[in-house]
Amino acid sequence: MIANLRNGKTLRTKLREWSRDSTMIVYGVLLIAAILFPPISTFATGSSALIGLVADAGVWVLLAIGLNVVVGFAGLLDLGYAAFFAIGAYTYALFASYQLGATPLHHAVHLPFWLLLFGAMFVAATAGAILGAPTLRLRGDYLAIVTLGFGEIVPRVFRNLRDWTNGADGIGGIDQPTLPVCIDGPWSQGDSLAIHFGPVNCSFSITDPSAYYVLMVLMLIVCVILVTNLQTSRLGRAWAAVREDEVAAAAMGVNTRNIKLLAFGIGAAFSGFAGAYYGAKISLVSPDNFDFTVSITVLVMVVLGGMGNIPGVIIGALAVYFLEFKFLTDLPRNIQALIDSIGLGPLLDNANPATGWPGIQDFTQRLNYLVLGSILVLMMLLRPQGILPSRVRAQELKAEGSQDDSVFDQQAGQT
Amino acid sequence: MERFQRLRATLSGDLGSTLFLLLGVLGVLWVIYLTIEQGPRSMIAVLIIGLTDGAIYALIALGYTMVYGIIELINFAHGDVFTLGAFFALAILGLFKLGPGANYTLAAIPILIFVTVVVMALNGLVNIAIERIAYRPLRNAPRLAPLITAIGMSFLVEGAMYLWRGPVDLRFPDLISENRYELFYGNFGPQGKVAPLIDLGVKDIMVVVASVFLVVMLSLFISRTKLGKAMRATAQDRDAAALMGIDINRTISATFFIGAALAGAGGIIYALYFNSIRFDLGFSAGLVAFTAAVLGGIGNIEGAALGGLLIGVIRALNDRYFSASWSDVVIFAILILVLVFRPTGLLGMQVPEK
8 A cells, every 4th residue: 555655656745755855955956056057157257167177076076975885884984095086097097098008018098988987987996896805804993094005005006107107297198088979960060079059068178178067967966876776775774784883784694794895896986987087087197196185085075074975975075175176275365365455465475484484375375284184073073974964874973972872872862 | 605704714813824924034034135145234234224214113103002002093193293293393492593404512412302301291292182182072982983083183283284384394403413333344345345344323323222212111111100000901991990990081191192202202313313304294104103003013012113123124125125116005015914914913912803
């Protein structure tokens, strides 16, 4: 009966249900914003620079969604997430540029972007499994340090293998994706591989980021659907069980090792996916793009948004991205303008070697680390469940007092 | 499946230890081979570099291992507390007119010792504050929470130093004599030329003497004093220790204080030795030191000291005979291998899964 009723829901009741579900509201708002953003920003600013910025933000959203699988779902702290990002980006860079021609191989390989997107994903997932297989039985904090070590090793290996990866200079001139299915016609205005569709242009190029934007939105939609299904699947429940109590989960017949390995591999796959896209978009990968700060920034996104909650993580990633790459980047200039306008300019503008004052612009440029660190510490202390918490995770992270009676304490506290 | 599990047990248990023994023996054989091939002079020079670096790593590793032993938390901020020691020292030495340009004088030595003591105390207080703010409120939270705050604290301390002095290499005053002693002349040079077998700097001696002194003081403190006993008891079983009337919070604070004081001293020693410091020095130094702590057996004081020296020597050997640009990769690979095959380290005991 109940099943019949559920299946027989009209669209109207479904819509009403969704409107009560905060997750659906967030997705709806995000989707509408994503669709409306390109025309509005092009109209308002007269250029597509902002669209490119948002497409870049999408890379970080992807990374955050992937790390959320590892940290949020399975409860494993991965501090070397940038390594898989690097592996994905380098996979694309090596197989879709002239780089391999300059290596001992002497033959450049140009595989299509669409193939490599999945190739990079696969390579990163394999790397995740290879790292995870021996290390995942370690305690959580050992795992954190092992992944941290791995995250340091990978960029250094890419830097040191000069013959293959061009060392610290990185690989440049990476192929742009082309659309094999672009329909030629009068609308393509002579360019055989392009459809002009409003402000969105489906030929990929560095100067016009709209196509990247569309691709990113599509990738994100696919990934969000995928991850949501994963979370509610048998695997997702097993992750929750392992996260909350590994021993109990194992006693209930969950194969904890495989479950954790899957979380690690899937998390790495998202990272590799994002890496390939990133390599194509910026068309240059170098080892400096994947240092420890990248891993930590992604972690900050997940922690800020709410571990385990996908809409939260997306919001967190967007917020941190704009804090880091727009607000903090523009801050020195803005602060300088502010200070000049209130007349403190002569006092603070220039460096003063006697007192060690570096000048206001330099000073504000240095805030980056402090901001990331404070977000992590303050969030964990004040709101460990994140700005948009997952309900289950909020309960777990708030648990205080001894292990045995915490469940009862919480229930008492809730009522 | 069962066979697989048995294989895994063997891998991590007996086979792991055997593998390590084998690797150790191979390492020693390699060192002997290099000594014969390249001559003892270059090997001794490498060992001196390795032991001096290793002594500094050991001082940092002690803080990691003590904190881990007592509250089972990787204090990621520890490496940055090490750097903070050097930064404090630079600032305080400036007050004594011993800024970056200062050179070695005998009169500077008592000031240096005084500054070291002040910096150790300051560093200890900073670390106590870190524990109070970031770790204590989360002591009963899920493990993930304090780990994340630890990473956050590391960034905060690093960020504070970045804000303070900026992204530049800072010159540290050259307060230790540059004199070198050349011992045992003989046909040790290239092509059998006459050269000293050992070429030892005053700085090398300073590093080793200071570190040995500090480690001995620490181990006396832990084995002889009441607070040391309380620390050992708390590390063993926190609840039982509390029932025996030990003030757990005070003991943990004391552990953080001592760990940071040693790291601060390490920071000053590092700065005096290399004469150049940078705000993000502690990140990689901390990771290497943590590797040392794991290699020696985490939670084990002697292990940390031994691990530090070993890592220092391995690094020096790698830099001299392989490639310096790979040294971090080698160290982190050791970290991963030790954790996978022998998580208890060389001297560690079995830690129960919690």
